Amino acid sequence: MIAKTLAAAAFALVVGLSVPAAAQTAAAPQDTLVMQLKDGNVTIRLRPDLAPRHAERLTTLAGEGFYDGIVFHRVIDGFMAQTGDPTGTGRGGSNLPNLPAEFSDVPFTRGVVGMARSADPNSANSQFFIMFDDAPSLNGQYTVVGEVVDGMDAVDAIKKGDRRANGVVDDPDRIISLRPAAGGQ
Structure with missing residues (x-):
């Protein structure tokens, strides 16, 4: 019995180590968005613990259908x-006011979702x-x-832009829909 328990614990540790730390914690439905792209769904775990105003903004706009049909206007292979x-x-945004920066020490690694802004750190919007x-x-x-936390293969398939033109995309891919997960707003 002890051997089985130790084996199960060792397996859980190995499996846990193979999953990025950020993805190991399940998000509450209200902190999860599902984005439908042409190549599949992408599940985004929001981090209100790091950026409560920004997480709320994305959830609000997604709940209103704001992102449906919007293009990926800047796509740089190997970057974002x-x-x-x-x-x-x-250059555009929502009708809501810009948000003050909510910087953290979480690094920008593969799969991280960040808020775009102008040169003013307090200009993120949508x-x-x-x-x-x-x-x-x-x-x-x-x-x-x-x-x-799921669907990076669909993100990887987004049509890339011209690096010489700062990632501007001719005939860009679009978000089909972006909504809070079931049980969210």
Whole structure:
């Protein structure tokens, strides 16, 4: 009996070590968004413990259907995919006021969701980006609002932009829908 218990504990430890730390904790439904893309669904665990105002903003806008049909206007292979601008230009946002920065010590690694902003750190509104790879240069400079816990393969399939044009995408992919998970708002 003790051998079985030890074996189960060892298995759980090995499995736990193979999953990124950020994804090991299950998110409450109100802290989870499901984004439908052409290549599948993406589950995003929001981090209100790090960025409560930003997490609330994404949940509110997603609940209103704000993101449905919005393009990934800036996509740089090996870096990130940015969306959330209703104009598709990278200069737009929602009708809600901009948010003050909520920086943390959580690093920008593959799958992290960050809030886009202008040169003013307190200008995030509706635009967000998903990291394809690690980008330490963003650490402490942008607000981490969540991470992808399932569906990175669909994120990886988003049409990439022209690196010479700062990732601008011709005929870009769109978010089909982005909604709070069942039981959320």
